[in-house]
Amino acid sequence: MNWLTNYVRPKIQALVRPREVPDNLWHKCPGCGHMIFHRDLEKALNVCQHCGHHMRLGVKKRLEMLFDDGRYTRIELPKSSDDPLKFKDQKRYTDRLKDTRAKTGEHDAIVVAHGRMGGLGVVVAAFNFEFQGGSMGVAVGEGIVAAAELAVLQDAPLLIIPASGGARMQEGILSLMQMARTTVAVDKVKEKRLPYVVLLTDPTTGGVSASFAMLGDIQVAEPGAVIGFAGARVIENTIREKLPEGFQKAEYLLEKGMVDMVVPRKDLRTTLIRIFGLLRNKAPAGDLLLLPVDGAASPEDAVRM
Amino acid sequence: MHILEFEKPIAELEGKIEELRHLADGGDVNIADEVGRLQAKVDKLMRATYGKLTPWQKTQVARHPDRPHALDYIGALFEDFTPLAGDRCFGEDKAIIGGLGRFRGHSVMVLGQEKGRDTESRLKHNFGMAKPEGYRKARRLMEMADHFQVPVITLVDTAGAYPGVDAEERGQAEAIARSIETCLDVRVPLVSVVIGEGGSGGAIALAAANSILMLEHSIYSVISPEGCASILWRSGENAQDAAEALKLTAQDLLKLGIIDEVVPEPLGGAHRNPDLTMRTLATAIDGALTAMGGVEGGVLRARRREKFLDMGRAGLG
Numbered sequence: 245m246n247w248l249t250n251y252v253r254p255k256i257q258a259l260v261r262p263r264e265v266p267d268n269l270w271h272k273c274p275g276c277g278h279m280i281f282h283r284d285l286e287k288a289l290n291v292c293q294h295c296g297h298h299m300r301l302g303v304k305k306r307l308e309m310l311f312d313d314g315r316y317t318r319i320e321l322p323k324s325s326d327d328p329l330k331f332k333d334q335k336r337y338t339d340r341l342k343d344t345r346a347k348t349g350e351h352d353a354i355v356v357a358h359g360r361m362g363g364l365g366v367v368v369a370a371f372n373f374e375f376q377g378g379s380m381g382v383a384v385g386e387g388i389v390a391a392a393e394l395a396v397l398q399d400a401p402l403l404i405i406p407a408s409g410g411a412r413m414q415e416g417i418l419s420l421m422q423m424a425r426t427t428v429a430v431d432k433v434k435e436k437r438l439p440y441v442v443l444l445t446d447p448t449t450g451g452v453s454a455s456f457a458m459l460g461d462i463q464v465a466e467p468g469a470v471i472g473f474a475g476a477r478v479i480e481n482t483i484r485e486k487l488p489e490g491f492q493k494a495e496y497l498l499e500k501g502m503v504d505m506v507v508p509r510k511d512l513r514t515t516l517i518r519i520f521g522l523l524r525n526k527a528p529a530g531d532l533l534l535l536p537v538d539g540a541a542s543p544e545d546a547v548r549m
Numbered sequence: 550m551h552i553l554e555f556e557k558p559i560a561e562l563e564g565k566i567e568e569l570r571h572l573a574d575g576g577d578v579n580i581a582d583e584v585g586r587l588q589a590k591v592d593k594l595m596r597a598t599y600g601k602l603t604p605w606q607k608t609q610v611a612r613h614p615d616r617p618h619a620l621d622y623i624g625a626l627f628e629d630f631t632p633l634a635g636d637r638c639f640g641e642d643k644a645i646i647g648g649l650g651r652f653r654g655h656s657v658m659v660l661g662q663e664k665g666r667d668t669e670s671r672l673k674h675n676f677g678m679a680k681p682e683g684y685r686k687a688r689r690l691m692e693m694a695d696h697f698q699v700p701v702i703t704l705v706d707t708a709g710a711y712p713g714v715d716a717e718e719r720g721q722a723e724a725i726a727r728s729i730e731t732c733l734d735v736r737v738p739l740v741s742v743v744i745g746e747g748g749s750g751g752a753i754a755l756a757a758a759n760s761i762l763m764l765e766h767s768i769y770s771v772i773s774p775e776g777c778a779s780i781l782w783r784s785g786e787n788a789q790d791a792a793e794a795l796k797l798t799a800q801d802l803l804k805l806g807i808i809d810e811v812v813p814e815p816l817g818g819a820h821r822n823p824d825l826t827m828r829t830l831a832t833a834i835d836g837a838l839t840a841m842g843g844v845e846g847g848v849l850r851a852r853r854r855e856k857f858l859d860m861g862r863a864g865l866g
Contacts, residue, residue: 324861328805329796333781382861389858411749411771413781416795417807420749420771421860424757427729428854451771453722454710454750455729473722473750474712482712492717502720 273297275468289509298467298509300446303355303372306405310368310513316359321351321390324382329416337414344376353378353408354387358394362517364526367395370405371445371452378408380452381415385422385429388456392429401439401520402430406457410450423455430456439523441516444471444494444503462519463503464512465494471503550820551614555598555606559817562591595817602766604792604801608774610766611745615820617827619646619661619704622744625827626834627652627659633690635682639719642683644675644711645755647690652702653835658694660687660755661704664745678711681724684754688724688731691739698846700738700838703755708773710751725754732757733854736846740837742812742830743767743799744819759853760837761807763799764830765814769807770797807860810837 270279275297285292289309290299301309308314331337345351353375358367369391371378388404395402411419433440442460446469454473465471472492480487490496494506507515520526552560566587569580602610610616623630627650634641647660664677679687687703694701710721732739732755741758747769756769763769772780774792779785796802799811812833815822841849 322862328861329794331794333787333790333794385861389862413772413777413795416771417769417797417802417805418861420753421807421857423726423750423753424729424733424857425860427726427757428733428858431730431733431854449722451750454725454754456726458720458723458726459730471722472717473710473725474717478712479714479717483714487714491714500718500720502723 271299274299291509296467296508298446298469300373300407301509302374303370303407306370306445307355307357307359307368309509310403310516311357311359311361311366312363316357316368318355318357319390319394321354321356321383321387324386327414328382328418329414331414331416333414340376340414348372348375350375352383352387353380353412354384356387356391356394358398358400361513361520364517364520364524365398365400366403366520367391367398367400368403368405371407373407373447376412378406378452379410379412379419380408380422380426381412381419382422384408384412385425388422388426389429392433395433395438396436399436399438401441401524402433403441403443403516404430404456404460405443405445406448406452407445408449408452408457409447410452420451423451426456427459430459434461439520441519443512443516445469447471449473449475449492461523463505464515464519465497465503465506466512467494467506467508469494471497553606553609553613555602555609559591559594559598562587562594566591592816599766599817603789604768604795604798605774605789607766607798608746608768608788608792610818611768613818613820614666616745617819617823618666619663619706619744621823622704622827622830623648623650623659623661625824626831627657630659633693634686636685636689638682638685640682642675642680642686643673644677644679644707645683645687647686649699652700652838653831655838656697656699658690658699658701659704660690660701662707662752662755664706675711677707678709679707679751679754680711680713680716681719681721684710684721684724684728687755688728691728691731691735694737695735695846698737700740700841701735702834703739703741703758705741705743705747705752705756705769706745707748707751708746709748710754725750728754729757733857734850736850738838738841738844738849739853740834742834743769743808744830748773757853757857759841759849759856760809762810762812762830762833762837763802763808764812764819764826765799766818767799768797769799769802770795 269282271285273292276295278294290301307316327338353372356369430440440460441462442457444465448457448471470492497503498506569584572580630650632648646663650659662677663674665671665674739758740760741756743763745767774788775785777791778787802808803811812830815825819826
């Protein structure tokens with residue numbers, strides 16, 4: 245060991261070392277079985293270019309895809325009690341949490357961010373399915389409450405993007421209570437006549453679907469997303485017969501009148517921007533000529549409202 | 550009467566007493582003494598057993614087939630009960646009984662989840678597992694209560710919302726979500742009582758209340774112990790462990806600040822003395838309503854909303 249190995253070599257190494265190779269360069273589409281090169285898949289936002297099958301999209305990519313220029317600001321969420329029930333199954337819940345946090349680098353299953361979509365300020369709360377199946381416990385509830393409060397504070401629409409199997413069992417009754425808690429939270433946004441839009445992604449089931457996720461002013465779903473209350477296996481065991489084709493898929497819900505629209509991923513951003521604009525009755529900037537409003541400093545301020 | 554596994558020693562003694570009573574018809578004083586002695590033993594054993602039921606045992610008591618059900622309470626607690634049917638969209642769901650009645654002279658709206666008692670009535674009430682039309686009826690009736698400014702009393706007793714193709718097709722999740730939303734929106738007192746099993750989303754759909762009471766041996770949980778065990782332990786046989794871990798007893802939930810009051814049951818559970826259970830519960834409901842008497846509707850609504858908004862935020866556990 246000398247100054248050379250200590251200081252120079254790592255830098256040289258960094259220059260010459262091959263870039264990290266992803267574990268798997270090719271992905272098999274679960275829809276059609278085609279092999280897709282990882283860079284193509286990434287470019288297509290995890291949608292198969294052969295059959296249009298929508299694979300799950302990570303929360304960061306999701307946010308990048310929605311906001312103008314992929315830019316947004318994450319907000320830090322208030323810390324909540326980690327293990328309110330001191331829950332232990334075959335493993336301690338605190339250990340499970342520790343593992344998932346290490347694996348994902350996230351504190352819990354929700355990310356709250358704000359930024360602009362089509363120039364309009366929007367608050368987004370997006371679930372992270374990688375984090376314990378996106379399950380909703382106290383921390384997720386806290387995220388929804390914070391997002392709703394931020395939307396009200398910023399006078400901005402709220403977009404929630406669930407990707408969740410339902411309630412987090414290890415937080416027992418407190419998870420169940422988050423159903424009522426998040427319902428109050430999104431109602432605060434609605435009371436202010438701010439748009440509350442839900443983008444249902446795969447999967448949205450259980451206690452998440454049976455609370456805030458079904459209460460949007462407008463319900464948008466991604467193609468093929470599984471959306472429903474009870475799990476397919478539970479239903480099969482109850483009725484002991486085969487489930488109908490496409491059961492609990494976004495398209496099925498559309499047909500049954502349970503969502504407003506099913507929108508391919510590539511069109512989501514423009515669709516959502518259009519929805520927010522229509523709900524806020526806001527024509528494209530520049531076309532409006534408003535009289536000064538009491539309390540507003542200038543016509544520009546009035547337009548921004 | 551249906552005997553639970555852990556009640557067998559008690560049942561054996563009771564059987565002996567019964568036999569002796571038959572013999573005592575002859576007027577034998579010694580036998581009468583023996584009966585008295587055995588009865589004291591039964592009481593003691595009962596107190597010992599029921600004084601420290603495990604969460605799993607409580608689960609069994611909460612689901613006891615002889616336990617009083619919503620219709621029993623409705624019959625005993627409310628005068629002039631007038632059932633109201635239908636969701637005005639699809640159908641009438643008898644898993645949730647709803648209607649107007651009088652409680653201690655005052656009009657109230659009652660909603661109760663009914664499991665049924667024999668095969669025929671169980672089928673009729675779908676084992677207490679409501680479909681979307683049940684929750685939509687609940688919502689309609691809560692809105693009616695709000696319109697006429699009468700308090701709402703809900704009796705919760707369900708294994709959960711019905712998991713079926715038809716229920717999903719008609720929007721089970723949405724129906725539950727709207728029912729919760731309506732609970733949180735009405736400007737009248739809302740009192741919920743878990744009388745047996747408070748099963749997950751199907752239960753909270755009627756229980757986002759100002760005042761939540763639980764009978765002493767009832768349970769309230771995000772998932773059944775069996776369901777939890779099959780997922781987290783990968784075996785339904787660990788239901789006992791799951792019941793412990795879930796903290797689903799009335800006593801635990803009171804400690805956690807989720808519910809407001811535990812309503813005592815007669816020794817040996819509500820089914821051993823339904824009349825006494827009814828009287829005790831009537832007093833408890835009366836107390837909860839009285840505490841909200843004269844409070845303006847908007848304030849009741851705001852308090853209810855704040856309470857649920859804080860669930861998990863305040864230092865718990």
